[in-house]
Amino acid sequence: MWLPFLWRFFVTAGVPVSASSATAAFRDLRGSLVFLGTGTSLGVPMVGCSCETCQSSDPRDSRTRTSVAVGLPDGTLLVDTTPDLREQLLRERIGSVDAVLYTHDHVDHVYGMDDLRPICFHAGRPVPVYCEERVERRILRAFDYAFVAPASPGGGLPKVTFNRISTDPFELLGTTVTPLRLQHGTFEVLGFRFGDLAYCTDTNEIPDETWPRLEGLDVLVLDCLRASRHPTHFSLDEALAVARRVKARRTLLVHMSHDIRHADVAAALPAGVELAHDGLVVPLAT
Ligand SMILES: [Zn+2]
Ligand SMILES: [Zn+2]
Numbered sequence: 001m002w003l004p005f006l007w008r009f010f011v012t013a014g015v016p017v018s019a020s021s022a023t024a025a026f027r028d029l030r031g032s033l034v035f036l037g038t039g040t041s042l043g044v045p046m047v048g049c050s051c052e053t054c055q056s057s058d059p060r061d062s063r064t065r066t067s068v069a070v071g072l073p074d075g076t077l078l079v080d081t082t083p084d085l086r087e088q089l090l091r092e093r094i095g096s097v098d099a100v101l102y103t104h105d106h107v108d109h110v111y112g113m114d115d116l117r118p119i120c121f122h123a124g125r126p127v128p129v130y131c132e133e134r135v136e137r138r139i140l141r142a143f144d145y146a147f148v149a150p151a152s153p154g155g156g157l158p159k160v161t162f163n164r165i166s167t168d169p170f171e172l173l174g175t176t177v178t179p180l181r182l183q184h185g186t187f188e189v190l191g192f193r194f195g196d197l198a199y200c201t202d203t204n205e206i207p208d209e210t211w212p213r214l215e216g217l218d219v220l221v222l223d224c225l226r227a228s229r230h231p232t233h234f235s236l237d238e239a240l241a242v243a244r245r246v247k248a249r250r251t252l253l254v255h256m257s258h259d260i261r262h263a264d265v266a267a268a269l270p271a272g273v274e275l276a277h278d279g280l281v282v283p284l285a286t
């Protein structure tokens, strides 16, 4: 009668509680960039689609909306707040965000901003947001409830402070951020350079003024929607042409649709070009 009890006691006593909880609750991202999402605005799999990619069991074919978290010397930076933000932060064990930088005002890059509520709650202060005027106007309209007084009771509100940016480089969280003007169809959007890494999502044209800012890159993160051409995103061939011109050591493709089945497309890429996937981490030298 007593033996099983005693055995359980020793087993339990022999495994310190701290051992089972040795993994820190949250990750230290400093010196790295993590791909929170690598999918197009519809996400992959796409609702209602039974294509091979959408039915794939390869986890790299499961793509939330495109965003990265960047571990800078003085804190964690989010680039965009996608509608998948809550899921992305939980998956990557990111418990704090020190600033948000926006590329542009499209829904798949902005509409998860309400998921910053717990970030504001834990930090006890608003999250500084860095964006162009067009993005600020979109946020003020889409999340008007967060900017009216008095605030509605219960549930909390996302609190942000706006910082207007242009294409001028600026200091943020201990590093220099260099904005990169990009053309996204008829929209002007921004990419960003941190040290020798450039992040260029949602674009189908790199203006003349931006090419010099892409020189000497170690890593280029680049939009690549699908094989065929698109009016606002680079196709695979177009992205490969940009990669050849920029000559970064690594080019990582993002914002992919279900047209890109990871294993098939990755196997056919030239040396130095890779498909990113959700959760991929790359080192960052800022
Ligand atoms: Zn997008
Ligand atoms: Zn599909």
Ligand SMILES: [Zn+2]
Pocket: 104, 106, 184, 202
């Ligand atoms: Zn877009």
